[in-house]
Amino acid sequence: MATATAPAKSMPQIVALCKRRGFVFPASEIYGGINGFWDFGPLGTQLKNNLRDAWWQEMVRCPPAGPNGEQLEILGLDSAIIQNPRVWEASGHVSGFSDPMADCRACKARFRADDLIGVELIFPDVPEPNKRNFLICGVGTPEEVLETNTKKIQKLQGANGPYERLSSHHVFSELNEEGRAEFSCPNCGEKGHLTEPREFKLMFETYVGAVRDEKSKTYLRPETAQGIFLNYKNVLDTMRVKLPFGIAQIGKAFRNEVTPRNFIYRSREFEQMEMEWFCRPADAPKWFAFWQERRLTWWRSMGLGAENLRVRPHGADELSHYARGGSGTVDIEYRFPFTDPDFAELEGIAHRTDFDLKAHQTQAGIKLEYFDQEHNARYLPHVVEPAAGLTRGVLAVLCEAYTPDPARPSKVYMRFHPKLAPIQAAVFPLVAKDGMPEVAGKLYRELRGRFTCRLDIKQSIGKRYARMDEAGTPYCFTVDGQTLSDQSVTVRHRDTAAQERIGIDHVTDFLAQRIKG
Numbered sequence: 001m002a003t004a005t006a007p008a009k010s011m012p013q014i015v016a017l018c019k020r021r022g023f024v025f026p027a028s029e030i031y032g033g034i035n036g037f038w039d040f041g042p043l044g045t046q047l048k049n050n051l052r053d054a055w056w057q058e059m060v061r062c063p064p065a066g067p068n069g070e071q072l073e074i075l076g077l078d079s080a081i082i083q084n085p086r087v088w089e090a091s092g093h094v095s096g097f098s099d100p101m102a103d104c105r106a107c108k109a110r111f112r113a114d115d116l117i118g119v120e121l122i123f124p125d126v127p128e129p130n131k132r133n134f135l136i137c138g139v140g141t142p143e144e145v146l147e148t149n150t151k152k153i154q155k156l157q158g159a160n161g162p163y164e165r166l167s168s169h170h171v172f173s174e175l176n177e178e179g180r181a182e183f184s185c186p187n188c189g190e191k192g193h194l195t196e197p198r199e200f201k202l203m204f205e206t207y208v209g210a211v212r213d214e215k216s217k218t219y220l221r222p223e224t225a226q227g228i229f230l231n232y233k234n235v236l237d238t239m240r241v242k243l244p245f246g247i248a249q250i251g252k253a254f255r256n257e258v259t260p261r262n263f264i265y266r267s268r269e270f271e272q273m274e275m276e277w278f279c280r281p282a283d284a285p286k287w288f289a290f291w292q293e294r295r296l297t298w299w300r301s302m303g304l305g306a307e308n309l310r311v312r313p314h315g316a317d318e319l320s321h322y323a324r325g326g327s328g329t330v331d332i333e334y335r336f337p338f339t340d341p342d343f344a345e346l347e348g349i350a351h352r353t354d355f356d357l358k359a360h361q362t363q364a365g366i367k368l369e370y371f372d373q374e375h376n377a378r379y380l381p382h383v384v385e386p387a388a389g390l391t392r393g394v395l396a397v398l399c400e401a402y403t404p405d406p407a408r409p410s411k412v413y414m415r416f417h418p419k420l421a422p423i424q425a426a427v428f429p430l431v432a433k434d435g436m437p438e439v440a441g442k443l444y445r446e447l448r449g450r451f452t453c454r455l456d457i458k459q460s461i462g463k464r465y466a467r468m469d470e471a472g473t474p475y476c477f478t479v480d481g482q483t484l485s486d487q488s489v490t491v492r493h494r495d496t497a498a499q500e501r502i503g504i505d506h507v508t509d510f511l512a513q514r515i516k517g
């Protein structure tokens with residue numbers, strides 16, 4: 001049913017569907033919301049759990065074979081969100097984890113300095129000497145800046161005729177003082193009131209115990225990784241593992257982002273799926289290459305289109321404090337509708353060297369070295385870290401699945417990979433009489449132990465299919481008049497809307513074959 005040239009995906013429409021169908025709601029909505037925080041509804045929670053479980057399956061329960069076909073060992077962990085504050089001093093987060101931020105002196109709005117963009121326009125019909133370039137100012141990509149300034153641009157066009165777009169500039173890295181003075185605040189529109197960027201700490205502070213003073217101050221973790229480094233020795237001592245091996249953890253992380261935006265893409269509370277791969281220093285480059293390839297393959301197996309994924313190495317100026325001196329860092333990037341045609345980070349893969357273990361060894365005064373019996377050597381392992389965002393992964397999966405289809409009653413369907421779909425099968429009686437609800441109820445009870453299912457009895461069958469299209473349910477089974485005589489049901493396939501009949505006894509096998517695991 002989908003048309004040959006796929007219509008563009010609109011972010012506002014994706015956000016609206018997420019709310020309408022119970023994927024994601026703004027947090028504290030009845031109190032006006034709270035910027036950078038989101039709640040996952042019933043379908044969003046199930047989708048997130050499915051993506052989380054698929055990652056755990058790939059990383060911990062059944063890790064892939066290594067570059068030489070060897071079996072890899074990765075162990076699971078669930079560490080505390082709040083740790084001793086010295087952890088964050090050792091890790092470099094207290095001193096180094098910040099974003100440059102600029103304020104508008106006029107309206108007090110605060111912006112992440114590297115998000116501020118000026119797009120240069122020129123109006124060729126304006127004769128000299130009045131001809132000049134205009135700077136259209138805003139936050140985001142140049143396209144977003146132009147989009148949020150359409151009224152202003154229309155007004156300029158009214159007075160000066162059509163415009164041509166020239167280059168775009170990052171305000172602080174590319175514009176000189178004169179250019180910066182031309183920059184008007186994206187919030188209040190006043191020119192020349194922007195402060196120079198200052199470092200803004202990203203960690204949320206909190207106090208442990210009854211007394212609120214410097215001694216009781218600590219932080220909500222900004223990454224799950226440190227909990228792994230803290231427990232590296234515990235795992236080594238209790239699980240009888242040898243290098244190389246991994247420790248994986250999924251959990252919440254918190255960052256007081258200066259400008260949370262693009263729906264759940266950059267939020268202040270989010271989930272990460274991180275794995276620290278401990279290996280011999282000399283082998284780190286090999287593992288760095290291995291995990292890049294493997295993680296990219298995994299995202300593809302979650303249904304993300306190869307054309308929407310790419311691997312981008314970090315430039316020297318982008319490297320995190322812990323990755324300097326290693327083989328580097330790459331980002332696996334996804335082409336989100338709000339970055340299209342550009343891409344944005346979905347997962348980072350970094351060679352963290354022995355930075356973290358060394359820092360904790362020094363700060364805590366506890367030996368964290370590994371004794372390598374094979375080489376009769378004692379050393380700190382190096383770490384290669386694939387660090388994925390679970391929340392961001394859910395957004396990529398939602399964006400990929402969103403498929404406009406004007407021919408359908410719902411006008412859109414969510415083309416989730418069947419193993420990720422929050423509802424894997426729906427069961428309907430065609431009408432709520434003549435014994436059909438009873439047969440449908442029995443089938444539903446048989447299926448729900450193995451698959452996530454919904455039984456939906458009321459409303460026209462067309463409306464029920466439309467609801468399931470929006471929920472992304474890959475298969476709908478309908479019990480109708482014929483079922484009562486020949487024990488067959490119809491299966492409706494979400495992606496084609498085609499229907500076929502199968503025996504009611506075959507429904508479980510039918511689903512098991514298509515939804516692995």
Ligand code: GAP
Pocket residue numbers: 222223224225255257264265266267268269270271272274345346347348385387388389390391392393
């Ligand atoms: N331990 C390394 C680390 O935390 P990172 O690149 O800062 O590296 C890893 O984060 C992943 O966590 C990112 O690729 C992204 O998917 C996710 N992430 C980071 N900040 C986020 C935010 N504010 N909102 C949602 N996801 C975020």
